[in-house]
Amino acid sequence: MKTATHAALFASLLLAGSAHAIITSVSLPNMQIAPPPIANWPAITFPDAVAWNEQQNVFVASGVMADLTVNPGNSGSPTPGMLVGLFDSHFIHWGAFTGVNAAGTVTFQDPIVAVIFSDNLLDVSDATFGAFGTVYPTGQAQRGLAMQSFVSILGNTLTFNFAPVAGAVEVEQVRVLTRPIPAPGAVALAGLGGLLVARRRRA
Numbered sequence: 001m002k003t004a005t006h007a008a009l010f011a012s013l014l015l016a017g018s019a020h021a022i023i024t025s026v027s028l029p030n031m032q033i034a035p036p037p038i039a040n041w042p043a044i045t046f047p048d049a050v051a052w053n054e055q056q057n058v059f060v061a062s063g064v065m066a067d068l069t070v071n072p073g074n075s076g077s078p079t080p081g082m083l084v085g086l087f088d089s090h091f092i093h094w095g096a097f098t099g100v101n102a103a104g105t106v107t108f109q110d111p112i113v114a115v116i117f118s119d120n121l122l123d124v125s126d127a128t129f130g131a132f133g134t135v136y137p138t139g140q141a142q143r144g145l146a147m148q149s150f151v152s153i154l155g156n157t158l159t160f161n162f163a164p165v166a167g168a169v170e171v172e173q174v175r176v177l178t179r180p181i182p183a184p185g186a187v188a189l190a191g192l193g194g195l196l197v198a199r200r201r202r203a
Helices: 002-017 119-129 184-202
Strands: 023-026 050-053 058-066 081-096 102-108 112-116 150-154 157-162 170-178
Touching (some): 023 050, 058 112, 058 119, 081 157, 102 170, 112 119, 112 150, 119 170, 157 170
Antiparallel strands (some): 102 157, 112 170
């Protein structure tokens, strides 16, 4: 009976917190899409940037390396570091084939804690955070943020300016990690769980 009660409480906590972990807005003409089958050009041919939600509530105990770990911060003066804990993952993709910059913002439900934009760290993090059913260009050269492009973060919002290289078809990709904040229902259930444990101990 005790095991069943604890399992039910844990499941309720997960469900109560699952309303978070989302992209709340993407500035036009950029857009939010569902996770695509292939995260690469020419499978994605929009001239502007696209963003999608990847995995939610991913617990990383061994640590994940990111290029930008200070908020506010920017790619011009990045602060790389190793992070551990619970993360929600989101992805921004742009295929540069029109010769025109893609600029805008992506805003998330929860605070941004890290951004991954270098080729090797994107490769390493694909298996951990990539959306289920999406094939990423793991190992593909120059998939990350190019030197002429720029991203910055402030609170829940990432601002980007992706710039093309003349005469080249370029893929630029950024992975954004946010920290899930428990919904009010989850906090209440956690408190209830503590009361149940305390009562059982007194009994």
